[in-house]
Amino acid sequence: MSDRPLSACCVAEVLGTFLLIFFGCGAVHVAVLMGDLQGLWQVGIVWGISIMLAIYVVGSISGAHINPAITCGLATWGLFPWARVPAYVLSQLAGAILAAAVLFTVFQPYLAAKEKQKGVVRGQPGSELTAMCYGEYFPNPGGMAGTPDLYDATAHAEHNKLVTEPIACLIEIIGTAILALVVIAVTDSKNQAGPGNFAPVFIGLTVAALICVIAPLTQACFNPARDFGPRLFAYFAGWGSIALPGAQGTGFITVYIISPIVGSVLGIGIYQLMLGRWVAESETPAGN
Numbered sequence: 001m002s003d004r005p006l007s008a009c010c011v012a013e014v015l016g017t018f019l020l021i022f023f024g025c026g027a028v029h030v031a032v033l034m035g036d037l038q039g040l041w042q043v044g045i046v047w048g049i050s051i052m053l054a055i056y057v058v059g060s061i062s063g064a065h066i067n068p069a070i071t072c073g074l075a076t077w078g079l080f081p082w083a084r085v086p087a088y089v090l091s092q093l094a095g096a097i098l099a100a101a102v103l104f105t106v107f108q109p110y111l112a113a114k115e116k117q118k119g120v121v122r123g124q125p126g127s128e129l130t131a132m133c134y135g136e137y138f139p140n141p142g143g144m145a146g147t148p149d150l151y152d153a154t155a156h157a158e159h160n161k162l163v164t165e166p167i168a169c170l171i172e173i174i175g176t177a178i179l180a181l182v183v184i185a186v187t188d189s190k191n192q193a194g195p196g197n198f199a200p201v202f203i204g205l206t207v208a209a210l211i212c213v214i215a216p217l218t219q220a221c222f223n224p225a226r227d228f229g230p231r232l233f234a235y236f237a238g239w240g241s242i243a244l245p246g247a248q249g250t251g252f253i254t255v256y257i258i259s260p261i262v263g264s265v266l267g268i269g270i271y272q273l274m275l276g277r278w279v280a281e282s283e284t285p286a287g288n
Helices: 006-034 040-062 068-076 082-118 153-160 165-186 196-218 224-242 251-282
Strands: none
Touching: 006 040, 006 082, 006 224, 040 196, 068 082, 068 165, 068 224, 068 251, 082 224, 165 196, 165 251, 224 251
16 A cells, blocks of 8 residues: 555554464464464464454555565565565564564463473573464474473474475475465456455465464464564563574574565566466457
């Protein structure tokens, strides 16, 4: 929505991203710390609903990018002005950090209880089991967090071998490409098969489905603000180097920042260069 005042768009992006992270990461807190959300679908559908709500609340103001990867992807293909990208990205990060701060405040006793149960010290190896409520890790350490057993460093080291950094990058590129492709397809006014005002529902369901497949591998990021904002907050909230850069070193950049942006550019590009053109051609009257 480049015709709206930038200040209004920034406020909308802060609020939209806050809603996304509050409900989405809130579901992760509940699943990891309490075990009250069982299975990927239950967590995934909360993420999906959070996206639906955010888009319906602020979409008419800012376009509800709520994701730096989507913002950069749209700008790359000339669908959004580059001049607005920095303000949008900073607003998205602000919303994510604010949501992380609220979640930390209300869930702090449960975070401490989980760390005590697992025998880990915040900021030390093993505290990924609670840091994962904020930043993301590959492969997903949620299985270890969900057991009553004490933290086992040897088992964790073996677990981390299951997904390499290049594979994690590929997974995030593919996942974000699919998401971006769906976003641009269902919001294209020329796409007569599109869902119209129900586009946010299908975008949210796409995220829920992707989480069901990808979350066991990388925690299913697709959104640099979703990872880096809460990860940065966790760094200052006591997790230190476990949060940033994390045990995987460059992974927080390559897997959770660069890869989603690359995936978004690819997904939107596929639509712009192929599918979108064919949609437009199918609407051209015969003989023109």
